[in-house]
Amino acid sequence: MGMLVNGEWRTDWYAPDEAGRFVRPPTRFRDRVSAQREGRFPLDPCRYHLYVSYACPWASRALLMHALKGLKDVVGVTVVDPRMGPDGWSFEGFPGSDMDRLNGARHLRELYLRADPHYTGRVTVPILWDIRERTIVNNESRELMRMFDTEFDAFALHPVTLWPEGLRERVDGVINALYEPVNNGVYKAGFAKTQEAYEQACRELFAALEGWERVLARQRYVCGDVLTEADLCFYTTLVRFDLIYYAHFKCNLARIQDFPNLWNYLLDLYQTPGFAQTTNLEHIKVHYYWSQDAVNPTRIVPLGPSVDLSVPHDRDRLGPRRLAPSPNIG
């Protein structure tokens, strides 16, 4: 773990605020690829490349959208090593990860430095890399997920959208509602430096989960009867929960398996084409337990628990699996 300060690498852990709370730093590269071919980054096949970690819930949002839209032939993907040591994310050949064939980098920070030699900030995944200008277009998962959803239709193999017209405000509202208590909430519990900060994050997290448990009793997906970006955002936290967050981040008031609707919803999503293929439970487990030595100083990776996501679910009772057709295709 570390960060760049004016282009220099420092092996610093996240600095908490004065109350011991985890504060997620803002993301720096915020440009976008445009289907209208406006601006610095017009849509072009094979011009952009996605760097991800299978372990990272944020990167997994972008990767999931990339899979659901069928973008593998136009946007290549490179997967970093799940073990993030003092040099940050790297390319070391861990099974299931890649060497950086595109740029020949050994460490991900080299790409940040190529994009900005004086970069100050954390070296995070995901990043969308522009092969032509050799720079980072964007490193904010929510924006990358949206970009793949709305800007790449001309080359998408699957004519679907996860931000359907008529539901857009609701989708954005649910993504926002999930962010602080749930997606970031598990980190606020796990990275808390005081008892109070941990307890507050943990209680807010479980209050939110209980609320979603009630919503998912009456509808198949978080925004209604169709799969949306908001489900992707929820999924990437839920799929890590019983395996990692319960023990490693002390989010242990209950497991997802103890919430019948959340558990069946998780099974449903995992069994939807695109989800299991981009979910690597081994990378997830190795990453959190090995890399976050401020939380787990021995770096011992536990053998369990075994979480079987392939068992039958009961979600068909609420309606069929449904993805909305993209307005831009066909």
Ligand SMILES: N[C@@H](CCC(=O)N[C@@H](CS)C(=O)NCC(=O)O)C(=O)O
């Ligand atoms: N805001 C970013 C956050 C991404 C992020 O924090 N990724 C983590 C992995 S889960 C990371 O790369 N951390 C490295 C570090 O902070 O040093 C996004 O949503 O894309």
